[in-house]
Amino acid sequence: xxxxxxxxxxLPASPIRKLMPYANAAKQKGIEVLHLNIGQPDIxxxxxxxxxxxxxxxxxxxxxxxxxxxxxxxxxxxxxxEHVGVAIEAENILITTGASEALQFVFAVCFNPGxxxxxxxxxxxxxxxxxxxxxxxxxxITTYIEEDFALPPVESLENxxxxxxxxxxxxxPVNPTGKYYHCxxxxxxxxxxxxxxxxxxxDEVYREFCYSExxxxxxxxxxxxxxxxxxxxxxxxxxxxxxxxxxxIVTRNQQVLEAALxxxxxxxxxxxxxxxxxxxxxQLPQSYxxxxxxxxxxxxxxxxxxxxxxxxxxVPNSNAAFYLMVQxxxxxxxxFCQWLLESFSYQGKTVMMAPGKGFxxxxxxxxxxxRIAYVLKEEKLQQAVEVLRHGLQAxxxxxQYQNLQLPSV
Amino acid sequence: xxxxxxxxxxLPASPIRKLMPYANAAKQKGIEVLHLNIGQPDIxxxxxxxxxxxxxxxxxxxxxxxxxxxxxxxxxxxxxxEHVGVAIEAENILITTGASEALQFVFAVCFNPGxxxxxxxxxxxxxxxxxxxxxxxxxxITTYIEEDFALPPVESLENxxxxxxxxxxxxxPVNPTGKYYHCxxxxxxxxxxxxxxxxxxxDEVYREFCYSExxxxxxxxxxxxxxxxxxxxxxxxxxxxxxxxxxxIVTRNQQVLEAALxxxxxxxxxxxxxxxxxxxxxQLPQSYxxxxxxxxxxxxxxxxxxxxxxxxxxVPNSNAAFYLMVQxxxxxxxxFCQWLLESFSYQGKTVMMAPGKGFxxxxxxxxxxxRIAYVLKEEKLQQAVEVLRHGLQAxxxxxQYQNLQLPSV
Numbered sequence: 001x002x003x004x005x006x007x008x009x010x011l012p013a014s015p016i017r018k019l020m021p022y023a024n025a026a027k028q029k030g031i032e033v034l035h036l037n038i039g040q041p042d043i044x045x046x047x048x049x050x051x052x053x054x055x056x057x058x059x060x061x062x063x064x065x066x067x068x069x070x071x072x073x074x075x076x077x078x079x080x081x082e083h084v085g086v087a088i089e090a091e092n093i094l095i096t097t098g099a100s101e102a103l104q105f106v107f108a109v110c111f112n113p114g115x116x117x118x119x120x121x122x123x124x125x126x127x128x129x130x131x132x133x134x135x136x137x138x139x140x141i142t143t144y145i146e147e148d149f150a151l152p153p154v155e156s157l158e159n160x161x162x163x164x165x166x167x168x169x170x171x172x173p174v175n176p177t178g179k180y181y182h183c184x185x186x187x188x189x190x191x192x193x194x195x196x197x198x199x200x201x202x203d204e205v206y207r208e209f210c211y212s213e214x215x216x217x218x219x220x221x222x223x224x225x226x227x228x229x230x231x232x233x234x235x236x237x238x239x240x241x242x243x244x245x246x247x248x249i250v251t252r253n254q255q256v257l258e259a260a261l262x263x264x265x266x267x268x269x270x271x272x273x274x275x276x277x278x279x280x281x282x283q284l285p286q287s288y289x290x291x292x293x294x295x296x297x298x299x300x301x302x303x304x305x306x307x308x309x310x311x312x313x314x315v316p317n318s319n320a321a322f323y324l325m326v327q328x329x330x331x332x333x334x335x336f337c338q339w340l341l342e343s344f345s346y347q348g349k350t351v352m353m354a355p356g357k358g359f360x361x362x363x364x365x366x367x368x369x370x371r372i373a374y375v376l377k378e379e380k381l382q383q384a385v386e387v388l389r390h391g392l393q394a395x396x397x398x399x400q401y402q403n404l405q406l407p408s409v
Numbered sequence: 410x411x412x413x414x415x416x417x418x419x420l421p422a423s424p425i426r427k428l429m430p431y432a433n434a435a436k437q438k439g440i441e442v443l444h445l446n447i448g449q450p451d452i453x454x455x456x457x458x459x460x461x462x463x464x465x466x467x468x469x470x471x472x473x474x475x476x477x478x479x480x481x482x483x484x485x486x487x488x489x490x491e492h493v494g495v496a497i498e499a500e501n502i503l504i505t506t507g508a509s510e511a512l513q514f515v516f517a518v519c520f521n522p523g524x525x526x527x528x529x530x531x532x533x534x535x536x537x538x539x540x541x542x543x544x545x546x547x548x549x550i551t552t553y554i555e556e557d558f559a560l561p562p563v564e565s566l567e568n569x570x571x572x573x574x575x576x577x578x579x580x581x582p583v584n585p586t587g588k589y590y591h592c593x594x595x596x597x598x599x600x601x602x603x604x605x606x607x608x609x610x611x612d613e614v615y616r617e618f619c620y621s622e623x624x625x626x627x628x629x630x631x632x633x634x635x636x637x638x639x640x641x642x643x644x645x646x647x648x649x650x651x652x653x654x655x656x657x658i659v660t661r662n663q664q665v666l667e668a669a670l671x672x673x674x675x676x677x678x679x680x681x682x683x684x685x686x687x688x689x690x691x692q693l694p695q696s697y698x699x700x701x702x703x704x705x706x707x708x709x710x711x712x713x714x715x716x717x718x719x720x721x722x723x724v725p726n727s728n729a730a731f732y733l734m735v736q737x738x739x740x741x742x743x744x745f746c747q748w749l750l751e752s753f754s755y756q757g758k759t760v761m762m763a764p765g766k767g768f769x770x771x772x773x774x775x776x777x778x779x780r781i782a783y784v785l786k787e788e789k790l791q792q793a794v795e796v797l798r799h800g801l802q803a804x805x806x807x808x809q810y811q812n813l814q815l816p817s818v
Contacts, residue, residue: 001636002575002608004668008518014674017475038472045470053466053682061454061652063447066426097506097654100676108542109417113522129675133517135544166411199411227410243470243681245506245654259413265423266538267509271680272652273462 010132015125015358022341023352031345034384036372037352039175039322043240043292046284049277056276064272066264068095068248072275075282076233076248083289084207086220092252094260097270099205099234099247100126106230106249107134109259110199115166120151122325122359122366124175124203139165140361145327145369148317149179154188161192167199168192173206173216173320176359176371178300180210180320183217190225200225205234205247206321208289211297215289216320226252237322238292239281244274296322299374299381306385307372310392324372325356329392333357333370336395346390349383419541424534424767431750432761440754443793445781446761448584448731452649452704455697457689465685473681475673477504477657481684484691485642485657492698493616495629501661503669506679508614508643508656509535515639515658516543518668519608524575529560531734531768531775533584533612548574549770554736554778557726558588563597570601576608577601582615582625582729585768585780587709589619589729592626599634608665609634614643614656615730617698620706624698625729635661646731647701648690653683705731708783708790715794716781719801733781734765738801742766742779745804755799758792 016038023033067073073090080088096102111117113135119127121140131138139160143149151157168189173180181189186202193200202219210216219229234247249260300319307315312329330336334355344350356369374381425447432442476482482499489497505511520526522544528536530549540547548569552558560566577598582589590598595611602609611628619625628638643656658669709728716724721738739745743764753759765778783790 001662001664002519002606004518004664005521005524007521008665008668011518011668011671011675013671014475017674040469040471042469044468049470050466054463057459057462057466059453060449060451061458061650062449063651066423097510097680098677101506104676109413109420110411112414112416113544115414126675126677129671133672133675135522197411241470242472243678245678245680253410255410255413256417259417259420262420262422262538263542265426266420266535266542267513268507268535269652269654271506271654271683273682274680 007133007135011129012132014129016354019337019341019352022338026341026345026350030348032349033341034349034351034376034380034387036374036376036384037354039237039373039375040242041237041240041322041375042377043295045241046239046281046288048280048284049239049241052277052280053273056273061272064269064275066269067261068093068270069275072279075279079282080220080250083286084215084218084220086218088220088250092250092257094249094257094264095270095275096247096249096264098236098245099203099232102232102234102247102249103127103203104130105260105263106201106232106256107131107136108263109256111136111166114164116162116164118160118165118168119361120170121361122176122356122369124171125358127169128361137164138361142360142362142365143177143179145314145316145325149174149177149325151181151185151188154192157192161196161198165196165198167201169201169203171203171206173210175206175321176323176354177316177325178318178321178323180212180216186217186219187222190219190222190229193228194225198228199230200228201230201232203232205232205237208238208293209296209321211293211300211319220250228253230256235278235281238289241274241277241281244277245271246274246278296374299378300324302378303372303374303381303385306382310385310389312392322374324374325359325369326372327369330368330395331399333368337370339395340391344391344394346387349387351384351387351391416542416544420538421541423538425763428746428750428761431747435750435754435759439757441758442750443758443760443785443789443796445783445785445793446763448646448782448784449651450646450649450731450784451786452701454650455648455690455693457693458648458650458686461686461689462682465682470681473678473684475678476670477502477679478684481688484688488691489629489659492695493624493627493629495627497629497659501659501666503658503666503673504679504684505656505658505673507645507654508612508641511641511643511656511658512536512612513539514669514672515610515641515665516540516545517672518665520545520575523573525571525573527569527574527577528770529579530770531585531765531778533580534767536578537770546573547770551769551771551774552586552588554723554725554734558583558586558734560590560594560597563601566597566601570605570607574605574607576610578610578612580612580615582619584615584730585732585763586725586734587727587730587732589621589625595626595628596631599628599631599638602637603634607637608639609637610639610641612641614641614646617647617702618705618730620702620709620728629659637662639665644687644690647698650683650686650690653686654680655683655687705783708787709733711787712781712783712790712794715791719794719798721801731783733783734768734778735781736778739777739804740808742777746779748804749800753800753803755796758796760793760796760800
């Protein structure tokens, strides 16, 4: 049998999805699994999207232009002007099949195999898979739960830059921590990118989920860093349309965009129907975003209050995206998460969370952390907290019985 | 400004789409452009697809499983059993965002940078872009219009195999030539792959467009080559649903499928709505395919008859897919195609075709060939033939005036 490629052998399994077989087994036993493991909002996709889809559901379902429909790129540019407050034109936008494809294109056209990419860890785990696939070397800079995952000082960041450094990638607001990097942090990074002539790639798909501000500050505000900054965007989270697979590369660096367009031409086009729906979504009024934000802020408060009442759980001061990275009083959170699915239920329910270590590159980091996505209604979040409270008690009893040492938290 | 990666700089522009600006300019002058340049069928997408899409157009547009909905994988397996006649199970199928993503995944997990991929040229041009992006070395084996693009004898194929050869990729029926490789040709290739322990990747998206047989013979019939054969599939062409972006990797090699699944997990999921529609498409009866085939066979006959009546045009004996690669009495078909769009019209119409050289890796090959996609109604095809006939006359006059030498054909 022919062997797989090295990258084919090295690709990691998704830490977000790898516990799915245990969740399915729990469901088959009749246990309700509260899914806090994946960033799939439960909010209905706005009706304007469905109206357009139903209207367009006829005739020939043809390819769209490789760069996406002009009408969509114009609507996205208008959204940038009106909601984000930055001057972006249709020609600065390439429509992609989700933010995932946007990032793969950017990695392909900006990085040679062997080039170094700086990631602030914990980071969205799939960044690592895409980097491995492209032969990019990961250089992690750890941020710490005790410091609320703050950006390290610039002198410290400088230490990680080598002649092989080609870019820095951050997510802001941050999946998985719920941290939000303020304007000053972004300015530090943008100046660093300019000073060392490297790319600053910012995944801003959670821009609207920023409870301390009207909207997350976009790196596109720094016009002087236009050649260095690339934004990864998507309609998935802000419009609860993850299954649409509509994302974008947004940059004023036309070389990057032109090279990405050649990749885009090779794969022909993003999905056609959902592009029409996306135009309607991007025209939603400010009140839509406000309501969305209110909903998730209430959930955050409910979740935080619940988690803080559980002994030994460390909850950082995060208030963005719809994630919290918390520390649990367990030795190995992956073992605990699996145990919750395999061996535990409380009032017929259990909880699925994403083990923290899958979001770190450095070994042993995040080993007692979990990422919790608050994508359920408050009532369900309260139930999830109770499952977790009783689960931690039962797990402690069971692991003590097995003479396992728990870390002191 | 940071430099692009080498692959970013090397990616070729799509030969199928690069003349688009000239076509748009012609349209702005009020000229009707008959599009024979792109494989976008004009047949309405079957109504069952739209019915399902409209029915599912509500609620939360959520991610699907990364491997695609089980119901879709089962429907596709049933299609394989009932229409293609091969025993394929749902677990042999990974749903992808079009055949384009399927091929990118296969390249990623099977080939190291520097590995050699054998392509029979002329080939679908985007294979080259994907190969360059993955660092794969292309080894072209030329097939010739004078030989109706026949597969070279096996002794000749053997000469191209080196210790770095990792796979052979063919399209069957062939985009761009319209050639169909029979069972015996496929057996030759499958045995070659087994003998040298390399992958045989077959793009079978045009399987139903095979006018000499009920259906194109699938390489999946060769069970003894199960570990070596990988099929790339898509609903785009057979169900006229190019904009749906639903494809598949089909193989009995579970290692390949598991590695591709890790890529699939990283990009989250293929489009959700269209997967539901695809299930309905794959359940269409045999009569649907028969009618489709009759339609395209009539078009092929109309087009061939027309082209054969134009002096100097060489039409090979091809009768599959919905393409013909023909030789024109011109020196440089790209120049001619551009000229047709920029400087010519006949009765208010002109024709857009894909220049042949973009489908060859060897320099100067295909320089006087064009790919014609017969994706228009017979009446339009007849008009296109007349445009081409008069265009060739006018171009000959003009180029003679410029003292350019035309090749003797």
